[in-house]
Amino acid sequence: MDCPDCGNDRTRVIDTGTSTDGMSVRRRRECQRCSFRFTTYERPEWNSLQVKKRDGRIESFSREKLRAGVERAVEKRQVTEKAVTDVVDTIESELQDHETCIVPSRLIGELASEKLRDLDQVAYIRFVSVYKAFSEPEEFLRELDAVLDAELDDFGRSTPQNLSDNL
Ligand SMILES: [Zn+2]
Structure with missing residues (x-):
């Protein structure tokens, strides 16, 4: 200098x-x-998307990690490879549109639950249970109730028992 x-x-x-x-x-x-x-x-130069974790640490956004999370949620469900790719693509481009290069990990979790809710209810619940269960158990249970109610209303033949068998 x-x-x-x-x-x-x-x-x-x-x-x-x-x-x-x-x-x-x-x-x-x-x-x-x-x-x-x-x-x-x-100051560090952020030339790619960074994720701020709950504990405050910052790491590079990993498309692979997001995809792995989505794949785990849709395992054995009637969800195509292409649908998974679409979900990951949509989330990634929404994150890129964010006004800052550092996004909170919470935002990724929220976007993923939003997309999964539209895609497959069981996958949605699995995902939400992994990412919310530890910090917000009550909210998770409320969401679970809401989904179970919706399943009963939408498809009279579903019962809470056989839905939980799938989880
Ligand atoms: Zn001098």
Whole structure:
């Protein structure tokens, strides 16, 4: 980092800290020739979609991971390979349209449950049970009730017993 004052390329770091938003590293530098002091900010360059996890960690979006989650939910259901690809494609493009490069993992979970709900009710419940069960058990049970009620209304022949056999 060249000195902004005299152009000397030898500067030393005299203090390092984190910026207030927590997203960059702030370095106080001093030119070794003219002793001019200045501050630099270093931030990661997000050139691809990043996911912020519940615990605050940030990792690159993985299409494979999303696909694996969807596939697990639709296992042994009447859902085609193409339908799975469509769900993954739609979610990915909705995430790309998001105004920031960092999306919360919760958003991916919500988008996936939304698509699965339209695709297959059992897959939907399986998915929601995996991604919501630990943090929001009550909400999960409410959703389960709602789906079971809907199945009974839509297809009089279904019973809660044989639906849970499928889970
Ligand atoms: Zn200087």
